[in-house]
Amino acid sequence: SIPVSIVAGIGRAAKDGMLIKGGEFLETSARITAVALDKTGTLTEGRPRLTDVVVLDAGSDRGEVLTWAARAEAGSEHPLARPILAAAASDGRSTPDLPERTEPVPGKGIAATADGRRVLVGNAALLDAYVVDTVDTVGAGQAAAGLAAAGRTPMIVAVDDRVLGVIAVADQVRPDAAGMVADLHAAGVSEVVMLTGDVQLVAEAIGRTTGVDEVHAGLLPEDKLDAVAALQRAGHVVAMVGDGVNDAPALATADIGVAMGAAGSAVAVETADIALMADDLHKLPEAVSLARRTVDNMR
Numbered sequence: 346s347i348p349v350s351i352v353a354g355i356g357r358a359a360k361d362g363m364l365i366k367g368g369e370f371l372e373t374s375a376r377i378t379a380v381a382l383d384k385t386g387t388l389t390e391g392r393p394r395l396t397d398v399v400v401l402d403a404g405s406d407r408g409e410v411l412t413w414a415a416r417a418e419a420g421s422e423h424p425l426a427r428p429i430l431a432a433a434a435s436d437g438r439s440t441p442d443l444p445e446r447t448e449p450v451p452g453k454g455i456a457a458t459a460d461g462r463r464v465l466v467g468n469a470a471l472l473d474a475y476v477v478d479t480v481d482t483v484g485a486g487q488a489a490a491g492l493a494a495a496g497r498t499p500m501i502v503a504v505d506d507r508v509l510g511v512i513a514v515a516d517q518v519r520p521d522a523a524g525m526v527a528d529l530h531a532a533g534v535s536e537v538v539m540l541t542g543d544v545q546l547v548a549e550a551i552g553r554t555t556g557v558d559e560v561h562a563g564l565l566p567e568d569k570l571d572a573v574a575a576l577q578r579a580g581h582v583v584a585m586v587g588d589g590v591n592d593a594p595a596l597a598t599a600d601i602g603v604a605m606g607a608a609g610s611a612v613a614v615e616t617a618d619i620a621l622m623a624d625d626l627h628k629l630p631e632a633v634s635l636a637r638r639t640v641d642n643m644r
């Protein structure tokens with residue numbers, strides 16, 4: 346039977362907006378030594394805004410680059426889709442029709458067929474995955490790197506065999522992110538790492554701001570899982586915090602999967618062992634401390 350103090354601990358956590366889905370998860374939470382954090386939507390607000398439209402094709406212009414990007418992203422639920430659609434709308438463009446075909450490529454971008462054309466919006470890995478050898482990716486790569494160095498997330502826009510340009514969005518780091526990382530360290534978590542599909546330069550900029558111990562960038566969903574498993578092999582008890590479909594494999598592998606309930610995808614909330622109902626990062630170190638107190642009281 347479950348000890349009374351564990352039941353009480355789960356009850357106290359629930360009142361505080363932390364849904365712990367079983368006594369074993371409270372006990373494991375007391376032993377956490379490493380925390381892996383997703384970036385977009387977890388350390389950042391997850392409400393990026395469009396900051397740049399770089400036109401690379403001589404026959405194209407700002408409006409065309411933005412229009413094709415919006416056509417591909419229409420109907421997409423990725424956090425990067427919203428700022429693109431919002432920017433197109435505020436430029437006075439009508440809401441694009443849903444593309445004829447659309448394929449989200451996790452960690453890379455989106456491949457769509459719109460108006461009979463193949464439209465790619467995403468990172469360099471997306472272009473590699475849909476290699477069109479006539480595409481000049483060198484200029485696009487350089488433009489993307491420049492934007493990333495400024496801490497913005499670049500996305501290359503290609504239509505058929507032409508790279509039209511590169512657009513970028515920037516997301517605000519959550520005001521409580523650095524405090525949460527400090528509180529985790531204070532609660533005895535020795536390794537706090539960021540796992541992101543975003544590019545290295547953007548990840549490093551946000552890593553410095555938040556004070557995480559390590560940054561792993563350019564990750565696909567299965568790479569996030571591998572990063573969690575590597576921490577476990579090094580002897581850590583690992584909690585993973587994520588909000589997205591791309592985080593589900595890592596959430597399932599971690600000793601404790603934590604979903605940001607209010608903003609997170611349904612898949613992330615379902616896969617998680619702990620769901621934080623409020624969009625408040627301080628709940629995470631609170632949950633670790635509460636678990637430690639509860640288990641200590643049982644001894």
Ligand code: ADP
Pocket residue numbers: 383384385386418421423425426449450451452453454455466467468498499500540541542543544564589591
């Ligand atoms: P994170 O791990 O930080 O939550 P994702 O794995 O969701 O980020 O995305 C990683 C990268 O893949 C993004 O930074 C972007 O370059 C690209 N990407 C993913 N989905 C999209 C999309 N719908 N539109 C454009 N780019 C995308």
Ligand code: MG
Pocket residue numbers: 383384385386387588589
């Ligand atoms: Mg995310």
